[in-house]
Amino acid sequence: MKKIGLLGGSFDPIHKAHIDIAYMALKQLQLDEIQFIPTKNNPWKNESGASASQRVEMIKIAIGSHKQMTVNTIEINTEGQQKNYTYNTLLQLIKDNPEVQYTYIMGMDQANLFSEWKNAEAISEMVQLVAFQRGGYPINQVSIQKYHFIQLNNEPVYASSSDVRNGHIEMLNPGVLKYITCQGLYLETIVACKMKEKRWKHTCSVAHLAAQIAKSNGLNSHQAYIAGMFHDIAKEMDDEQASFIMQQHFSLYMDKPKAIWHQWVSRYVSEHEYLIDDEIVLEAIEHHTTGSVHISPIGKCVYVADKLDPLRGYDSSEQIKVCMENIHQGFRDSLIDFYEFSTKKQRPIDGCFYEIYDYFVTGGEI
Numbered sequence: 490m491k492k493i494g495l496l497g498g499s500f501d502p503i504h505k506a507h508i509d510i511a512y513m514a515l516k517q518l519q520l521d522e523i524q525f526i527p528t529k530n531n532p533w534k535n536e537s538g539a540s541a542s543q544r545v546e547m548i549k550i551a552i553g554s555h556k557q558m559t560v561n562t563i564e565i566n567t568e569g570q571q572k573n574y575t576y577n578t579l580l581q582l583i584k585d586n587p588e589v590q591y592t593y594i595m596g597m598d599q600a601n602l603f604s605e606w607k608n609a610e611a612i613s614e615m616v617q618l619v620a621f622q623r624g625g626y627p628i629n630q631v632s633i634q635k636y637h638f639i640q641l642n643n644e645p646v647y648a649s650s651s652d653v654r655n656g657h658i659e660m661l662n663p664g665v666l667k668y669i670t671c672q673g674l675y676l677e678t679i680v681a682c683k684m685k686e687k688r689w690k691h692t693c694s695v696a697h698l699a700a701q702i703a704k705s706n707g708l709n710s711h712q713a714y715i716a717g718m719f720h721d722i723a724k725e726m727d728d729e730q731a732s733f734i735m736q737q738h739f740s741l742y743m744d745k746p747k748a749i750w751h752q753w754v755s756r757y758v759s760e761h762e763y764l765i766d767d768e769i770v771l772e773a774i775e776h777h778t779t780g781s782v783h784i785s786p787i788g789k790c791v792y793v794a795d796k797l798d799p800l801r802g803y804d805s806s807e808q809i810k811v812c813m814e815n816i817h818q819g820f821r822d823s824l825i826d827f828y829e830f831s832t833k834k835q836r837p838i839d840g841c842f843y844e845i846y847d848y849f850v851t852g853g854e855i
């Protein structure tokens with residue numbers, strides 16, 4: 490008889506510990522296969538950050554080529570918005586596959602609360618229940634014994650999907666991380682740990698405004714949003730670390746004011762820490778402060794959104810309106826505004842600005 494382990498959950502997103510537990514279960518329980526069952530409507534949670542299809546894709550990426558791990562979309566494929574209960578899922582699986590011996594695997598947090606599950610007693614008679622240790626959750630021996638749990642021999646797991654969403658990207662498979670940043674998932678909570686609240690609010694505001702401007706101009710709003718979310722990711726980085734990155738990777742710009750180093754360092758962090766590989770997004774991040782004669786339309790959206798962010802405390806509604814109608818005109822206007830403001834306040838202007846100003850304003854280039 491084939492022995493299959495079932496690992497259910499939201500997987501929003503799946504992380505390394507999920508895969509580690511699957512490996513342990515395969516070995517310790519001598520299973521033939523582990524099936525990850527992402528839920529469509531989790532009874533314990535009200536909503537997911539990623540769509541069902543995105544969560545399935547992340548699981549596939551995390552599994553990779555491992556032949557003993559698969560995704561079972563039985564709950565994802567259910568119709569309607571009713572909650573997915575494990576009891577109903579098991580009834581269907583056992584009916585469809587009477588020759589399979591199922592094992593259901595869960596963390597100690599859920600094992601301790603198992604009596605609250607729908608038809609808990611019936612579930613314990615339908616399948617072998619297995620619990621793995623989770624950090625911070627002592628073993629409830631009453632529940633373990635009552636429902637005949639087997640315990641995996643594992644080091645307590647401290648990783649959680651909520652930790653990932655709050656910035657602990659080290660818990661992710663690199664492929665999953667790359668997918669998350671490419672899709673723009675969880676970014677507002679992921680970047681929050683990299684900056685103070687005021688800058689975080691500015692970052693989110695810029696990202697949404699850049700996306701709106703891009704969409705209004707028939708451009709890729711998704712790219713504008715991602716670039717906006719990462720444009721200041723290194724703004725509050727330690728000076729020593731920022732200086733090292735500049736010396737190693739952007740030495741040509743070491744003579745530029747430190748106040749604008751973050752545009753280059755943010756590009757580096759976005760590419761190497763968050764694995765963003767979209768060159769349009771990366772260049773938009775790199776050019777968001779100074780601009781460039783090579784700036785892309787998406788780069789222009791991020792540039793003006795950063796300058797015109799309503800949270801900066803002045804009425805920029807008219808300038809934003811122009812950008813919504815024509816990003817190229819809005820970008821030129823932003824260059825003119827910067828030049829006039831800096832001249833009026835007698836603030837120094839970096840030499841590279843004049844090249845950009847002449848190219849787009851004096852020369853009238855789009």
